[in-house]
Amino acid sequence: MPYDVKLPDIGEGIAEGEIVRWLVRAGDAVKEDQPLVEVMTDKASVEIPSPRTGTIAALHAEEGAMIPVGTVIVSIAVAGEAAQAVRPAAAAPPGPAPAAAPRAGAAVAGAATIQATPAVRALAKELGVALESVRGSGPGGRIVAEDVRNAGNRTTVAPTGGPAAAAPPAPAAAHAPKPDESEERVPVRGLRRRIAEHMRRSLSTAAQFTFVAECDFTAIAEHRAAHRAIAQAAGVRLTYLAYVLRALIEPLREYPLLNATLDDAAQEIVIKRYYHLGIATDTPDGLTVPILHHADRLRLLGLAREIERLSTAAREHHLKLEELQGGTFTITSTGAQGGLLATPILHHPQVAILGVHEVKKKPAVVNDRIVARDLTNLSLSLDHRVVDGAVGARFLYALVARLESPGTWLTAEDLT
Numbered sequence: 001m002p003y004d005v006k007l008p009d010i011g012e013g014i015a016e017g018e019i020v021r022w023l024v025r026a027g028d029a030v031k032e033d034q035p036l037v038e039v040m041t042d043k044a045s046v047e048i049p050s051p052r053t054g055t056i057a058a059l060h061a062e063e064g065a066m067i068p069v070g071t072v073i074v075s076i077a078v079a080g081e082a083a084q085a086v087r088p089a090a091a092a093p094p095g096p097a098p099a100a101a102p103r104a105g106a107a108v109a110g111a112a113t114i115q116a117t118p119a120v121r122a123l124a125k126e127l128g129v130a131l132e133s134v135r136g137s138g139p140g141g142r143i144v145a146e147d148v149r150n151a152g153n154r155t156t157v158a159p160t161g162g163p164a165a166a167a168p169p170a171p172a173a174a175h176a177p178k179p180d181e182s183e184e185r186v187p188v189r190g191l192r193r194r195i196a197e198h199m200r201r202s203l204s205t206a207a208q209f210t211f212v213a214e215c216d217f218t219a220i221a222e223h224r225a226a227h228r229a230i231a232q233a234a235g236v237r238l239t240y241l242a243y244v245l246r247a248l249i250e251p252l253r254e255y256p257l258l259n260a261t262l263d264d265a266a267q268e269i270v271i272k273r274y275y276h277l278g279i280a281t282d283t284p285d286g287l288t289v290p291i292l293h294h295a296d297r298l299r300l301l302g303l304a305r306e307i308e309r310l311s312t313a314a315r316e317h318h319l320k321l322e323e324l325q326g327g328t329f330t331i332t333s334t335g336a337q338g339g340l341l342a343t344p345i346l347h348h349p350q351v352a353i354l355g356v357h358e359v360k361k362k363p364a365v366v367n368d369r370i371v372a373r374d375l376t377n378l379s380l381s382l383d384h385r386v387v388d389g390a391v392g393a394r395f396l397y398a399l400v401a402r403l404e405s406p407g408t409w410l411t412a413e414d415l416t
Helices: 081-085 118-127 145-154 191-205 218-233 240-254 300-315 389-404
Strands: 003-006 016-022 035-040 045-049 054-059 066-068 072-078 208-216 260-263 268-271 277-283 286-288 329-333 352-356 360-366 369-383
Touching (some): 016 191, 035 072, 035 191, 191 286, 218 240, 240 352, 369 389
Parallel strands (some): 329 352
Antiparallel strands (some): 016 035, 054 072, 260 268
């Protein structure tokens, strides 16, 4: 009998996972520990390895499906069973045989055995794609919509009754070129689905509002320029974001309601006495928020080093599960493309998120004189159920004051 692989319990109370991408197909030979499938949970994207060496007998879930923990997702024919599981149809004994429904994972020829839903068949008809010529990528060789679209992009269907070249040419002026009105449908799955779910939950749950303040980064820009060589010698890229994280801790201690979550079920505000700062990171798959744990224990270069490490790991899919858990406050920044301001959406169930925008030289009034300064805006989004506007404003201005006077809190230890 084939060995059944179940969706494992990944921990943290996760009850289900989404099949994002199959890394194998029915009939593929696999080795023990070879990745079989990419699964997305509420916490992370993980690859499930093969527990056995053998041949893929059947895939039991389509990409995009939500699967409960403990459900069989793939069957592997082990050792001597592998040949039986993928024996070609030609090996069957000669002579007529009673018709039978195709087994999942078996390749069966013929129009009567094409595995496709009515919606996929309708799409094939619309695009002029012969399903008999399409190789299905779904479980058991099932043809999915993406297979049909790919085939449609590769195929030009000639009119019935002869090849396209046999049709008489139309008069040159008979028809103007038809404008391109093609469409593409992209499945909402994987990280994009999780982002959509989190954002919808956040907006439908929290009473969100945003407070914006201007901040003069001139002193920080000067400090950064003066110490960039020291950072480079230490193998660290010194960014404005590192200064923001370093400056954040004291205001969070002074206004603890912003370093908190709201337990909706218990109707309790959970104030955190530790500082696990989420860093919203743009990746090819979408927004990911790795967590810099115990940020209060690190100095400037240590924070810069961790920011770079976590951001790189997020983009390369190397984050550990614990590096996506336990955040107490989130910072989002797009660097030079940060724009003037934004209204960041809370990372539920947190009650505060800070947006850092582009730092740019602009005219400013200093001692009644117009001078060039390095200015930016900070956007603070809050859950009004927990944090009142006045409290949020005081917190943000406390942060601005620290950022505008870094000499009052930066020390020599920050550069070691």
